[in-house]
Amino acid sequence: MTTQQLIQQIQKKKSFLCIGLDVDLAKIPQHLLKSDDPIFAFNKAIIDATHHLAVAYKPNMAFYEAYGVKGWQSLEKTIGYLNEYHPEIFTIADAKRGDIGNTSAMYAKAFLQDLNFDSITVAPYMGKDSVEPFLAVEGKHTILLALTSNMGAFDFQTQKCCENTLYEHVLETSKTWRNAQNLMYVVGATKADYFVGIRKIVPDSFLLVPGVGAQGGNLQEVCKYGLNDNIGLLINASRAIIYASNGLDFAEKAKAEALKLQQEMQAILDTL
Amino acid sequence: MTTQQLIQQIQKKKSFLCIGLDVDLAKIPQHLLKSDDPIFAFNKAIIDATHHLAVAYKPNMAFYEAYGVKGWQSLEKTIGYLNEYHPEIFTIADAKRGDIGNTSAMYAKAFLQDLNFDSITVAPYMGKDSVEPFLAVEGKHTILLALTSNMGAFDFQTQKCCENTLYEHVLETSKTWRNAQNLMYVVGATKADYFVGIRKIVPDSFLLVPGVGAQGGNLQEVCKYGLNDNIGLLINASRAIIYASNGLDFAEKAKAEALKLQQEMQAILDTL
Numbered sequence: 282m283t284t285q286q287l288i289q290q291i292q293k294k295k296s297f298l299c300i301g302l303d304v305d306l307a308k309i310p311q312h313l314l315k316s317d318d319p320i321f322a323f324n325k326a327i328i329d330a331t332h333h334l335a336v337a338y339k340p341n342m343a344f345y346e347a348y349g350v351k352g353w354q355s356l357e358k359t360i361g362y363l364n365e366y367h368p369e370i371f372t373i374a375d376a377k378r379g380d381i382g383n384t385s386a387m388y389a390k391a392f393l394q395d396l397n398f399d400s401i402t403v404a405p406y407m408g409k410d411s412v413e414p415f416l417a418v419e420g421k422h423t424i425l426l427a428l429t430s431n432m433g434a435f436d437f438q439t440q441k442c443c444e445n446t447l448y449e450h451v452l453e454t455s456k457t458w459r460n461a462q463n464l465m466y467v468v469g470a471t472k473a474d475y476f477v478g479i480r481k482i483v484p485d486s487f488l489l490v491p492g493v494g495a496q497g498g499n500l501q502e503v504c505k506y507g508l509n510d511n512i513g514l515l516i517n518a519s520r521a522i523i524y525a526s527n528g529l530d531f532a533e534k535a536k537a538e539a540l541k542l543q544q545e546m547q548a549i550l551d552t553l
Numbered sequence: 554m555t556t557q558q559l560i561q562q563i564q565k566k567k568s569f570l571c572i573g574l575d576v577d578l579a580k581i582p583q584h585l586l587k588s589d590d591p592i593f594a595f596n597k598a599i600i601d602a603t604h605h606l607a608v609a610y611k612p613n614m615a616f617y618e619a620y621g622v623k624g625w626q627s628l629e630k631t632i633g634y635l636n637e638y639h640p641e642i643f644t645i646a647d648a649k650r651g652d653i654g655n656t657s658a659m660y661a662k663a664f665l666q667d668l669n670f671d672s673i674t675v676a677p678y679m680g681k682d683s684v685e686p687f688l689a690v691e692g693k694h695t696i697l698l699a700l701t702s703n704m705g706a707f708d709f710q711t712q713k714c715c716e717n718t719l720y721e722h723v724l725e726t727s728k729t730w731r732n733a734q735n736l737m738y739v740v741g742a743t744k745a746d747y748f749v750g751i752r753k754i755v756p757d758s759f760l761l762v763p764g765v766g767a768q769g770g771n772l773q774e775v776c777k778y779g780l781n782d783n784i785g786l787l788i789n790a791s792r793a794i795i796y797a798s799n800g801l802d803f804a805e806k807a808k809a810e811a812l813k814l815q816q817e818m819q820a821i822l823d824t825l
Binding site: 305341343344346347349350354357375377379380381382384385387390391395396405406407408409410411426429430431432433434435436437438441442447450451496 | 615616626629651659663683705706707710722723726768
């Protein structure tokens with residue numbers, strides 16, 4: 282999917298909501314555990330109830346790998362379902378991978394080609410040659426960790442590095458990499474104060490923003506400083522939406538939570 | 554496995570060799586492609602031929618995920634085989650994971666508990682709370698990326714950060730984390746000059762050292778500056794051993810390459 286197609290979808294749905302599909306069998310409605318593939322059954326119900334309100338879905342790989350072969354099968358079915366029935370949706374493999382070149386190329390094959398996700402999250406620690414194999418895949422997007430939503434972001438990312446902080450140095454440096462036009466960045470919603478500075482470095486890039494909801498980030502604050510002329514934000518909510526209820530009404534409750542966020546986004550978009 | 558058991562194994566085998574099981578179906582002997590599970594067939598043959606010469610095996614997750622569900626099945630069989638028939642071997646899930654706390658906990662479950670690897674490689678970019686869920690698993694080891702073997706290591710890792718460089722800051726900081734006694738570090742063999750400084754910060758820690766062989770690192774140089782009183786090194790070779798031949802003799806040729814490295818290691822150990 283091109284960035285332009287993503288922007289068109291945002292304008293049509295009046296939403297820049299991404300829903301995180303982080304499925305923990307201990308948290309989903311117990312009646313689903315009887316189905317052949319509870320993870321996929323859960324995801325399908327969530328997608329069916331919310332796809333008109335969200336522009337992106339982001340399964341986090343950890344939650345699938347935690348169930349081994351079965352988890353990987355659920356992942357294949359989930360991305361297969363999205364690609365077949367909702368091709369307009371932007372899909373994100375939240376994998377936070379990054380390794381030496383020949384290894385990153387294998388991850389790029391797995392997620393961007395075989396599973397056919399539109400994008401993958403990647404960790405920058407190993408530098409340019411660990412990220413470029415992802416950037417090399419045509420028509421796909423690489424979402425680089427910049428400033429994450431957790432407390433640990435202050436351990437290294439916000440430390441002084443060269444003339445800036447590490448996350449700023451990651452932003453500046455990555456702009457020079459091959460196919461950098463395919464880069465997006467992860468910036469946590471819990472760090473709203475930092476968006477002004479980030480927009481000075483990457484004014485045009487899409488930012489994937491986790492941390493609204495369960496982690497405490499504020500949507501209004503993020504939008505105030507993070508929006509650009511092309512919207513440029515994907516706001517992710519995971520637990521606040523998918524675990525809104527663990528009863529028979531889980532999909533309806535998820536839809537209601539997604540609708541709240543979509544309406545808040547629509548109000549913001551209407552003022553632009 | 555305890556660190557003490559690992560050291561005993563090194564002393565018994567007179568080897569601190571780790572063999573990377575990075576299986577690419579395009580590179581393995583073609584006759585194996587007829588078997589039900591070519592990746593496992595290849596790994597089993599390599600393990601059978603080399604387990605008396607190596608103290609650790611390190612499957613890199615990318616090479617299994619690149620084959621989807623089948624790859625994950627091959628991974629399960631490989632680690633299952635090692636745990637059942639060679640329980641003395643130290644096993645490393647080369648995964649380079651790292652995410653917010655509840656997500657890292659899922660990766661820790663997948664690799665250290667369900668698959669029952671002795672250790673996992675982890676990326677430090679997201680800081681303390683992204684690493685501690687791995688450290689929390691009792692009897693297991695977390696191998697944190699410090700200074701990697703690739704060119705991209707110079708993009709961020711060797712940049713000035715606080716009073717040191719970033720990788721030194723990672724070493725210093727991580728020593729203060731909960732259960733830090735379970736930490737080991739990745740330091741590339743291609744950066745032999747840096748081992749003196751690294752040993753000043755982490756004199757007692759085991760270092761996992763990739764980059765000997767295909768990537769050009771020098772074993773003698775690494776040992777000169779990296780060995781400590783408890784050996785403290787695991788030297789990894791992947792392609793140089795496992796792809797020594799792609800004919801019917803691949804396991805024999807792998808054994809011959811592993812033997813060369815083991816003999817070089819034995820000569821070094823004998824001088825201590």
